[in-house]
Amino acid sequence: MDKDTRFALLVIGLPFLGLIYCLGIIFLFVVSPFAQNHSFMTGILAAMIPFIIAVILWTKASAKAYQKKN
Structure with missing residues (x-):
């Protein structure tokens, strides 16, 4: 998986994951x-x-x- 795909999943998937989490707490x-x-x-x-x-x-x-830096 390249960086663009991972970034897109992060930008699109993270808000939906947060929404599901909030709905679970309300439930x-x-x-x-x-x-x-x-x-x-x-x-x-x-x-x-x-x-x-x-x-x-x-x-x-x-x-x-930090490990990569050193």
């Missing part, structure tokens, strides 16, 4: 009594999952670029 709040009763903890968890994934990806990419 979870609608059907789960636990999520409704503990909305603050559920919201914090829902916000932290994408952040943790972004941190992991950023760290891996930085480490890879």
